[in-house]
Amino acid sequence: MIVDAHVNVGIREQIWGLKKHTPEDQIELMERCGIDYACIFSPAPGLVRPEHFIEGNDYVAAATAQYPDRFIPFAILNPWYRGEAIDELNRNLDRGFGGIKLYPPGHGFYPIDSPLVDPICEAAIANDIPILIHTDFNTKICSPYHFAALARRYPEAKLIMAHLGMDPDVIHFIPDIIEDLPNAYVEISCTPDIPEAAVSRPVARMGSKRVLFASDAPGLAPELAILKVELAKLSAEDHAEVMGRAFMRLIPEDRRPKGYAE
Secondary structure: OOOEEEEOOOOEEOOOOEEEOHHHHHHHHHHHOOOOEEEEOOOOOOOHHHHHHHHHHHHHHHHHHHHHOOOOEEEEOHHHHHHHHHHHHHHHHHHOOOEEOOHHHHOOOOOOHHHHHHHHHHHHHHHHOOOOOOOOOOOOOOHHHHHHHHHOOOOEEEEEEHHHOOOOOOOOHHHHOOOOOOEEEEEOOOOOOOOHHHHHHHHHHHHHHHHEOOOOEEEOHHHHHHHHHHHOOOHEEEEEHHHHHHHHHOOOOOOOOOOOOO
């Protein structure tokens, strides 16, 4: 079984033009790559006003309704909208969404460990859903250090670090930052092409139940992410965890794809 924990589905006008990745496009990509399930959410760039987030989440909801046996929808939220963001989360929880996606650099440049994020963390804990958080070192607001601070403040929250910070030099040290935080998970999309640093070392230090396969499709090729895991030469048990079981365990049973059984 393969579960892609990071997929962008939608139509968004961005600074580099119109970007489009339809549900049909994603299913075709999954069939080509042998991927069984995908965690999908709206592309983050281009979301500015509250109604843009609503439109993006509606597109994801429609995609999931079309393919309920393949997709796990996450709601993309902007903490700056405070109560409106929580209302939008609740609206999507009512229709079966399985988690939350946050993208600080594109949505008001908020530090990920800011109190602004607290209501969203508290809502995620109350509903037992994970939060997938973009991380990088360049923007200075959502580094793995910011992520770790948030994980310490909310030990009951299930927090997924996207991209392991995206830095080819620092990626080797990410397990040092979060290995003592059992509620902190990592996913390998957009990581440097260093299987040892992106996969083997996190698994060895944190355990395979906290390392998740992800591609950041369609911008990045799932085939390359799959190869990165294969080159890590994990045990059969660790491979199964990383490629899907660990992610599905984070999703409440009633929010998993239709017909899914571990």
